[in-house]
Amino acid sequence: MKVLDPIALTKQLVDIESTTYHEGDCGEFLAKHLAELGWEIERQYVAQPEKTKAPGAGDGPRFNLVATRPGIEPVLFFSTHFDTVPPFLGPCREDETHLFGRGVCDAKGILAAQVAAAQHLADADLPVGMLFVVGEERDSAGAKMANQKPRSSSRFLINGEPTENKLALASKGCLRVELYAHGKAAHSAYPELGDSAIDKLVTALAKIQALDLPVVEGIGDTTLNVGLLTGGRAPNVIADKAEAHLLVRLVGPSEPIRAMVAACCDGLCDVEFSLELPFVQMRALEGFETMVAKYTTDIPSLTNWGEPFLLGPGTILVAHTPDETIAKQEILDCVELYVKLAETLLENA
16 A cells, blocks of 8 residues: 655645535545545535525536445544635645645645545554545535435544644534515605615614623633625615624524524514534543634534544634645644544444
């Protein structure tokens, strides 16, 4: 079996654009690379969304990859995503200690570390496999597809996201909320003839932002972000429509949040809950530093692949930014951590 250099593989992956909906070329490269390393490859095709509903959607094929060794039924799967947020930032750059570029830490450096760890474990005849998915940065479409086609032998799933090489005890969930206010247009000199949708929306948002949201000791607080806000026609026109898009980071069940938001909007605007990924708690293991991930992962969408664990090199603080970077040594260290974690789980399986 070939020896794998995870730093070189990271650079090769980063050089290939794979923004969400445009993952095909990277998937082809990865499928060929893993096959050359001796893995059997299964492709799980994931449909492109309607372009009217998903700006930036592509036309080409996109697919997950499941990699297994011939004749082996894996008990443990490594998993992460190979799509990235836009825009593509060009070829990978590096200095003596760090790599720079879109996806170096989220999550192509992680993927390379997982491949290197899986290679090492496969050499020792341990029952491991790999699951690499598309669409994580948007709607977890790849993970949802994979969850419909799980491997029945899999008891453990080691998911990769930037956790600074610490084992996550929990990852926050998310709830996407859309508010739509409706009014009546009129000349702004005669506001009594109209009905401002913006006034309704602003009133609802003020109520929502004043909510006392749940806090869980040891995990953290529920956070809420108003990410998009649009409405109206012109300064001299009473607004007949307005909308806002919010994202709530969950530390528990969503039902109480849904009820509170709906109450704030009653009589003011319509509410739609367009996406939910639940809060997840995971167990600690002796010998691993721990953290709490304030972000959401594919784990809630991969429930049929076994008990989840979350670990990866890099920091989320530079993911999705023009300054995305990762230390080369951190990737190498994570290979060893992945091997240690997998061996620990398989020894006690």
